[in-house]
Amino acid sequence: MKPIQETFLELDWEDADEARQARDTRAEELQAQGFVCVLENLYNAVDGRQVFMIVATEAEKIDALRTRDSNRSDSRDGFRSRSLVPKRKGKSVAEPEIC
DSSP states (O other), X not given: OOOEEEEEEGGGSSSXXXXXXXHHHHHHHXXXXXXXEEXXXXXXXXXXXXXXXXXXXXXXXXXXXXXXXXXXXXXXXXXXXXXXXXXXXXXXXXXOOOO
């Protein structure tokens, strides 16, 4: 099953606190059903209002991923960087050049 993603917009509720409380209540319901929830507080860049989000994943899938990752060998030959940021060789763009 794919993760469950639910969004609670401040615009849909009386105020931001009410939207956050609705999100937290829903997260408790999902956790009671065995899901692991990640709660996020975001902002809508267009109107500046808050957006509250839940991403819920089945606990069994998370455990399976952890087991798979822990069974991998950590040999230097098979090691790949998990960094999502590309690495540059040489000077950084932000470094000033001294003449």
